[in-house]
Amino acid sequence: MKLKCPECDGDIETKEVIEGEILNCNDCGAELEVTKSKKGTFELKVAESEGEDWGE
Numbered sequence: 001m002k003l004k005c006p007e008c009d010g011d012i013e014t015k016e017v018i019e020g021e022i023l024n025c026n027d028c029g030a031e032l033e034v035t036k037s038k039k040g041t042f043e044l045k046v047a048e049s050e051g052e053d054w055g056e
């Protein structure tokens with residue numbers, strides 16, 4: 001299964017996609033969390049592990 005990195009638009013390949021799992025982008029090193037969209041497809045969002053405030 002292939003997902004797209006929201007940071008660098010690179011492809012991330014993973015055997016299994018589990019919601020809530022953290023993946024690392026090989027290209028930019030971003031920590032990405034697997035989330036499920038409303039459409040039921042999996043997508044990645046940047047996992048903010050350094051306590052940044054999202055504000056919403």
Ligand SMILES: [Zn+2]
Pocket residue numbers: 005006007008009010025026027028029030
């Ligand atoms: Zn990336």
